[in-house]
Amino acid sequence: MKLRIDRLSRSFVFLFLLSALVTSLAACGPAASPTPSSVTLTFYYPVAVPGPITQIIDGYIAKFEQQNPNIKVNAVLSGGYPDTLTKIETTIKGGGTPPDVAVMLSTDLYSLVDSNAIQPLDDYINTAGGSSFTSDFYPAFLANSNYQGHIWSLPFQRSTPVLYYNKDMFQAAGLDPSHGPANFAEMVADAQKLTKTDASGNTTTWGLEISSDGIPYWLFQSFVIGGGTNVVGSAPNQVMFNTPQVAQALQDFADLSTKDKVMPTGILQWANMPNDFVNGKAAMIWHSSGSLTNILKQAKFNVGVSYTVGEKGYGAPTGGGNIYMLKGIPADHQAAAWKFIQFMTSTDIQADWSINTGYIPGRKSSMDTQAMKDYIAKTPQAAVAPQGLQYAGAELAAHDNAQIQKALGDAVQAVLTGKSTPADALAAAQQQADQILSAFKN
Amino acid sequence: MRLRPRTPDTRTERRFRIGAAALPYLLIAPTLLFVAVFTLFPAIRVFYDSLFLQNQAVQEPQFTGFGNYAALFQDPTFHQVIINTVIYVFATVPLSVFLALVLALLLNQKLRALGLYRLAFFYPTILPMVSAATIWLFMYTPGYGLVNVFIEFFHIQSQNWLGDPNLALIALIILGIWKQTGYFMIFYLAGLQGLPHDIFEAASLDGASAIQSARYLTFPLLAGTTLFVTTIAVVNAFETVDQIYIMTGGGPNNATSMLLFNLWQTLFSFLDNGKASAISVILIAVLLIFTVTNFLYTERRGSYE
Structure with missing residues (x-):
């Protein structure tokens, strides 16, 4: 018996040592690289719009690898935007190796700088021509790339909200189908003409649907910017939620269902909007310009695209993802990563990406490519969102x-569901944001 | 075990005894190691982390004592989260346990197509919660969702179930009950079929009514099952997260945000490690208190099973 126990414990020790050895060997496993001269980049990208995104990205990578035989790109579909950010932040916090290049929201900039996750691109941009390189990108899209005097990212898959309208319904209601409403009052008037009820008083077609789940602050910003102001402060530790103009914008949003009765009450879901629109349940919707391709594919009527509006006229926030270079990657990876970033933000790729998805090209020159001109000749709606960038x-x-985004989003939802007034909800959101931002010096 | 060798050598004797005493510990060592590594260590670590500020503003952990807890208890959103969780627990647990018992009693009768009924009620259990939530997301769609078509048949106005803060939590409660009742029903069915026949025969000979024999025989005899399914129901309620993520994202205006979802959001969306750790500790504490109370109660009261 004793002997057996001894043997048992000895084999335990042996097993323990063996497993320790295996673990330590495994830990240094994946460090080996294929050949000394070639570099393998890891590229994280999220999918935020419907369509065969993976196939398109893989096509670009094949083309890039063909042009750069010594660079391999390992493209990883990293879920949605929040998943991508979470994966990268947790990898860095846990001491792991982040990807070399990643597409993340342009608004993730401050979070990424705060957690020391990304590196500025200035040096590379300067060698590529400096301001003559950046001037081809839309200034509205570069707005969320500058911080502390550096450029941290380049526009890759950008969008704005646009107003989609059913031209056939416009015609039937006696409205001019050649253009959408020019301001909030016109939009309400149009929507009232478009709203249809059946004999028993149930609404069969809503004049307008604007979603408010998920990230409600985004479409709400269209009301604010169209009202001639914005919620964004002059520094990343400031926001301007609690102003009379913002309160008016929020009141307008809520009035659409409570007072004007052109929109269903409560919180509407982002994912339902395109369905409601193509099925004729809603005559107008606000949605991402990135949904254009999909809506055109499904709609069996003439689709008009116009700009989102506020009290004073057209206005919209930008949205979507930029391409970033992560910090702490080896020097040879950095040079290769920059080549890849340049390729993915190049005129031709941006034009092709736009045609295939509906995203707005990051570069103005993409609009002048033959491929884009042919596409716009066929689908004139695609020209609307890029033109709208001026608003x-x-x-x-x-x-x-x-x-911060949730604080404003909660205020929007509280007012839309009748739980609070715009003034109270925005004051609470401002207070919450001020408290959070007081921890940041600039 | 073989008989002890009768030898006068006391040193060998003692060494042998120590060896024998160590054997049980050696045998549970692998399990203990597993529990220590995957349960105890993380629990202790999460408590340790909850004493530090570590978020977007404070990247390097900074000792704060119970600062994270204080911040949580001053946060109106967290109050809302606690209230939502309590409502969800008190709605889903009694209702699904009661419904499960009723279904089990009904399906314990001799019915035609009995297997089909049992399958129908059990099938929500087989679905992964994510699929179930996606199906219900469609069913709750305003205007043309199945639930609205159904209530409109009774001339009730179509509702925006997930977009109305007064209805959204109810919508999740309905899904929760639908999802787990069939599972509890199976335990009750098993319990019912294990009940001794002779007692019921004796009771009916003594003139006990159906209600009396249910009240004084069936329910007390099923007490063990009830305790078991209640425990599972409570733990399920506290672990509600998938359907919130899929269906409401905690909205509208935090009306459906519950503890585990709030924890996920605090950690993975707000990247606030300190506060998320504090929420974890609260969640662990609540579940631990419940489990210990439950255990002591069962031990004291004993079970019929």
Whole structure:
């Protein structure tokens, strides 16, 4: 018996040592690289719009690898935007190796700088021509790239909200189908003409649907920017929620269902909007310009695209993802990563990406490519969102961005569901944001 | 075990005894190691982390004592989260346990197509919660969702179930009950079929009515099952997260945010490690108190099973 126990414990010790050895060997396993001269980059990208995104991205990577035989790109579909950010932040916190290049929200900038996750691109941009390189990008899209005197990212898959309208319904209601409403009052008047009820008083077609789940602050910013102001402060530790203009914008949003009766009450879901629109349940919707391709594919009527509006006229925030280079990657990876970033933000790729998804090209020159001209000749609606960038304002971005955006989003939802007045809800959101941002010096 | 060798050598004797005493510990060592590594260590670590500020503003952990807890208890959103969780627990646990018992009693009768009924009520259990939530998301769609079509048949106005703060939590409660009742029903069915026949025969000979024999025989005899399913129901309620993520994102205006979802959001969306750790500790404490109370109660009261 004793002997057996001894043997048992000895084999335990042996097993323990063996497993320790295996673990330590495994830990140094994946460090080996294929050949000394070639570099393998890891690229994280989220999918935020419907369509065969993976196939398109893989196509670009094949093309890039063909042009750069010594660089391999390992593209990783990293879920949605929040998943991508979470994966990268947790990898860095846990001491792991982040990807070399990643597409993340342009508004993630401050969070990424705060957690020391990304590196500025200035040096590379300067060698590529400096301001002559950046001047081709839309200024509205570069608004969320500058911080502390550096450029941290380049526009990759950008969008703005646009107003989609059913031209056939416009015609039937006696409205001019050649253009959408020019301001909030016109939009309400149009929507009232478009709203249809059946004999028993149930609404069969709503004049307008604007979603308010998920990230309600985003479409709300269209009301604010269209009202001639914005919620974004002059520094990333400031926000401007509690102003009379913002309160008016929020009142307008809520009035659409309570007073004007052109929109269903309560919180509407982002994912339901395109369905409601293509099925004729809603005559107008606000949605991402990135949904254009999908809506055109499904709609069996003439689709008009116009700009979102506020009290004073057209206005919209920008949105979507930029391409970032992560910090702490080896020097040879950095050079290769920059090549890849340049390739993905190049005129031709941005044009092709736009045609295939509906995202707005990051570069103005993409609009002048033959491929884009042919596409717009076929689908004139695609030209609307890029032209609308002249009315676009910055998307809400600050330190601790997820919490700040949620503070404003909660205020929007509280008012839309009748739980609070605009003034009270915005004052509470401002107070909450001020408290969070007081921890940041600039 | 073989008989002890009768030898006068006391040193060998003692060494042998120590060896024998160590054997049980050696045998539970692998399990203990597993529990220590995957349960005890993380629990202690999460408590340790909850004493530090670590978030977007404070990247390097900074000792704060119970600062994270104080911040949580001053946060109106967290109050809302606690209230939502309590409502959810007190709605889903009694209702699904009661419904499960009723279904089990009904399906314990001799019915035609009995298997089909049992399957129908059990099938929500087989679905992963994510799929179930996606199905219910469609069913709750305003205007043309199945639930609205159904209530409109009774001339009740179509509701925006998930977009109305007064209805959203109720909508999640309904899904929760639908999802787990069939599972509890199976335990009750098993319990019912294990009940001794002779007692019921004796009772009916003595003139006990159906209600009396249910009240004084069936329910007390099923007390062990009830305790078991109640425990599972409570733990399920506290662990509600998938359907919130899929269906409401905690909205509208935090009306459906519950403890585990709030924990997920605090950690993975707000990247606030300190506060998320504090929420974890609260969650662990609540579940631990419940489990210990439950255990002591069962031990004291004993079970019929």
